[in-house]
Amino acid sequence: MRRGLADLALLAGNTPHVPEDVMSDIESKRRDFDEIDADHDGFFTAAELAASLQVNPRVSDEDVAAVVRIADDDGDRRIDFEEYAKLVR
Ligand SMILES: [Ca+2]
Ligand SMILES: [Ca+2]
Numbered sequence: 017m018r019r020g021l022a023d024l025a026l027l028a029g030n031t032p033h034v035p036e037d038v039m040s041d042i043e044s045k046r047r048d049f050d051e052i053d054a055d056h057d058g059f060f061t062a063a064e065l066a067a068s069l070q071v072n073p074r075v076s077d078e079d080v081a082a083v084v085r086i087a088d089d090d091g092d093r094r095i096d097f098e099e100y101a102k103l104v105r
Pocket of ligand 1: 053058
């Protein structure tokens with residue numbers, strides 16, 4: 017049996033293992049994370065977080081450092097996506 021393009025498109029659009037709302041939640045977190053992670057190395061540091069928050073003058077360097085301290089589970093002083101997802105869940 018040969019699959020047509022329509023069948024493949026149907027398969028591609030069909031993700032039974034991940035409910036759509038969970039999927040979009042992860043996707044929107046991933047987008048936010050990528051925005052903070054300016055150099056896209058898969059981590060963001062206090063400096064990258066501070067730069068992304070510069071639009072908000074009420075956020076101090078101390079606040080940023082505190083967020084990184086709280087979110088940084090493995091103590092490498094960088095926040096990976098897993099740590100970020102936990103923080104904003
Ligand atoms: Ca980075
Ligand atoms: Ca970390």
